[in-house]
Amino acid sequence: MEHAITPVxxxxxVKILTYNVNGIRSALNKGLIEWLTQNPFDILCFxxxxxxxxxxxxxxxxxxxxxxxxxxxxxxxxxxVATFSKLPPDHVVLGxxxxxxxxEGRILRTxxxxxxxxxxxxxxxTTGEVRQSVKMQFLDDFFEYVRELRQTRPNxxxxxxxxxxxTPIDIHDPVRNKNTTGFLPEERAWMTRWFDSGFIDSxxxxxxDEIAYSWWSYRAGARTNNKGWRIDYISVSDCCRDRIVASGxxxxxxxSDHGPVWLEFRP
Numbered sequence: 001m002e003h004a005i006t007p008v009x010x011x012x013x014v015k016i017l018t019y020n021v022n023g024i025r026s027a028l029n030k031g032l033i034e035w036l037t038q039n040p041f042d043i044l045c046f047x048x049x050x051x052x053x054x055x056x057x058x059x060x061x062x063x064x065x066x067x068x069x070x071x072x073x074x075x076x077x078x079x080x081v082a083t084f085s086k087l088p089p090d091h092v093v094l095g096x097x098x099x100x101x102x103x104e105g106r107i108l109r110t111x112x113x114x115x116x117x118x119x120x121x122x123x124x125x126t127t128g129e130v131r132q133s134v135k136m137q138f139l140d141d142f143f144e145y146v147r148e149l150r151q152t153r154p155n156x157x158x159x160x161x162x163x164x165x166x167t168p169i170d171i172h173d174p175v176r177n178k179n180t181t182g183f184l185p186e187e188r189a190w191m192t193r194w195f196d197s198g199f200i201d202s203x204x205x206x207x208x209d210e211i212a213y214s215w216w217s218y219r220a221g222a223r224t225n226n227k228g229w230r231i232d233y234i235s236v237s238d239c240c241r242d243r244i245v246a247s248g249x250x251x252x253x254x255x256s257d258h259g260p261v262w263l264e265f266r267p
Contacts, residue, residue, distance in 0.1 A: 040064075078105075080121075081108045087112055200236045200244070236265075243267075246264040
């Protein structure tokens, strides 16, 4: 069964896509532009672009009507986020002002009228204790950064790869993975704190019981057997609850080990 969204007349709603592309040049080689031609969105938020903008052929995006803003990591071939939009942002900020994260290209802010959109790539913690410690520190620092931001910009949408599966329904094998990074009790507790602080998990809000994943290991046919994790989210400020029209996953897009997540939102 194909997963798709039905186009609506331009201007009635805004459609936002978040997608960890695991290398934008690789995703382009796997037909990303052709897919976007058939699945149009107003705003594209890519994570783990793994490139600077000058080494990527961006003309196909421009032909589709997108302008872009890019926050690459200092380390080549690593991390980085990019936001493509058919709507001109009023204000753009690269990073969050914390050098340890900004050098890794993890947060890109774009403002559209009263709305602030944060395109984020959270650390994974999968390479050992040091990076897990970095991840936990990032979570604390990011929480405080967003708390302060919302004092002047209350309407916030935070999209991206959070690298955490929140509840047992969000992971194919919660028992065996209970001590695995990405599903650790302290990470899940942070997610609960995050949503309790005034954010809505837009997918779960619209699909409370649906089992859907956004990442699958390349090993052992995990994607074919749908043994995945839901670690990509679109969080929406609770004050914008009534502006959420729909949200979903598009697992049939196969340009990465992740699948895209989308939000339809009233401007």
